Amino acid sequence: MKAPRYSTSRQKACQRCSTAKARCDRKAGRCTRCALRGLSCTYLPSGAATRGVSDDENVTQSQPLSTPDILHAAEGLLPTSGCDQPTGLEGQSSAYGSAQPIGDTTPTDTSTATSAKWRVPNDSRPNLTPRSPLGLDTLDFSCLELLNPINVDDISNRWLNSFVPIPGQKVKEYPASITAFIYRILKSYAAVTVRGRGVPPFVHFSQTIPALLRPPLSTCLSLVRVCDKLLPGSEGAATDVLQREMDNLYEQHGTYDDVDLLAAFQAYLVYSLVLFFILGRVSDPFLRQAMMNLQELACSCSRGGLVCVAEQQRACPRWEAWVVAEAKRRTLFTMYLFDSVLLAQDGLPTFLGTELRGLSASASKSLWSAQTRYEWETTYSIYLADWPGGGLRIDELWPTPPDLDAPGILERRNRVDQWLENVDEFGTMLYAVTSCTHGG
Template identity: 25%
Template sequence: MSTRTAKSRSRQKSCTICAEGKRRCNRQTPQCSRCSERGLRCTYLNSPRMKTRPSTVDSASPLSDIRSDMDTDFEISFARVSSHPDMWTDSSTLAASRHFDRSPSLPTMPNFCPAIFFPDIVRPDQWSTEKLLRNINSFPELFARSGATPFLHPQLYGSDMPTAMQDAFAVTAAYFSRTPETEALTVRVLENKSKSLMKQLQKISSLRELLASVQALLIFQIIQLFQGTSRQRNLAEQDMEMLRSWTTRLQIQGEDLVNPNTWQDWIFLESIRRTVIISVLLDSLYWSLKFGHCTQAKILSMLPVTPVSELWECPTSTDWPGSIPTRSQTLLYGDFSMAWKEGRVTGELDEFQKFLLVPCVGANYKDLLAD
């Protein structure tokens, strides 16, 4: 970093989000108005909190004992959940062109900023944690076998798939077809591609490349955090702050995409929304497993999504029902959760809607969310 750049950063008064987006910041603490309205993590470069917060966990710190305990916890968790079939990995769900049954009627309501109804710290119950873990952990293999995930539409990139997604597909295909003889090689390739992606993120300029890179990093992170060794988990932890930063950038730039005019435009916008939600859910799940609580419930509640799978599952524009979705079909995540608990979502839930509700409603509703 040049001396001039370092000096300019030392004089930076805006929060990091406003500074990166070149937006005006009112410098309120602990959150500026813009970050508060959007449910974003607000930090100031020169605040004592930023100066004292380490970017990675030192191996000699007290958290190293927690990490050792967490290795055992993960082994127990996976042993517990391995006997249960996962809703995403059933053979009937792997075809990219599969259709869900018609989605239930969604509530039409104004977005009322549900963050005020969600606590700062949430301690998810065991059922919710294990259910969310099984679902998210299945995404890389689903991608390797079908070329799509609940946050990556099969027609998102068409025949011109960005390099980041090509690498992610090649790595996952190799990883889930590995043998004892190729295990070490496959892991090295995974680590090298993850490092390469982190470097490429610094040079990305287009929103399309940013989306592809965040999606690829999500897939790598899921494998390393939940399926890898302690070494891979430690490496992935070091990249989590970068994933948060680039997820926030994706969210901010995606805000400018409104009123899509075509099916392809809607797929792109909805892929951004879903990718942001999955990224924040992944972050929340990992730290919930490690420390027993989640601090991002308010952020999650403010994220928009269109939980209408009949739109998402259409393989071509000619099969797409109706016209371009209206804004009323896109809800804040918190609004959707609260509306369902209050009985304002009628009809049978599809699998993506169940996935969204699992971390919000808990074990009290597990019979209603059963696969």
């Protein structure tokens, strides 16, 4: 016997969407709205369901999130146990949530429901990441072959320097204009991430590809979106959600492999930036403890290596190894700048990060933005030819050593000029800060 003709079509929404008077896509297994919130999804018997929003009705424009919205959104995004949870990167529901960050992609339809703060994998939606043409499906982040040219343990103790200065350390005398410049730049990193317009320039684009996105960073890029357009009075709830995830990240970081540890380091830094610049936790004691934890995370991440073995041998490394090493260095430099902002806020001195001496300055725009392995390897071959003695080091942007003679000073300036020919916005920012602070 056939089912009644309208028995299914009249059931417009699941029980939860019907109660909330929200649009329900009636996706098999669990609708999108319930999946985002980690809620069970059930349908009332035919004829018993309350009226939901019909498929052809217009939905409301996106509105600021209230405190209940924040807590509901966090339910489906925060991990419930350890790092052994499924990643949710293949369209599966997991403790990290099945939502994926929008990145630079913006919806063409401006009528977006309040709950649609993240895009959820949908078999009917085309894959926005071209993989085969770019060869990104072949990226392999195992066996990276990295080494350390510095003593990374000094990174974890940096917070002590402002209270127990090491003899001979040089104080960085930031002009007020440079402190304000760093503040505005770092604030823009937090804002672009919260709004889903992209990622900070210390996160490589390959790290955001769904198949390669690691859980700590995946959760972060989704979770900070709850801080966009908050209603007055909701900041406390958003702060609690972020701080809880930061505690979870720090407690679990000893169980991560090198690539997950990089993602955790980057995520923890993003959370800290959002707390300070977006949620206004300027004098929050939690943030001071978070900086200590962040420096410990930076130390642990750096132990896996900051330089490719092939880089040291003046040879072309594997693209994957270079991406991890460059992302680590950029994240380190950003953390040091953020540390200087927090110290200035507290009226404490900032010391030159001499423990980073010898690390490569940020790479060229063409290397960092290369979209294919062939493009990157070709660009790196040109880089090796242009820099036979090795690329610019971060300490070459610091004050000129007093024992450097005139030819040495000229050579150093020429190397900086050559480096500036192809830097991206991150390199330009580093140069602006160091040049206006140290001269040269």
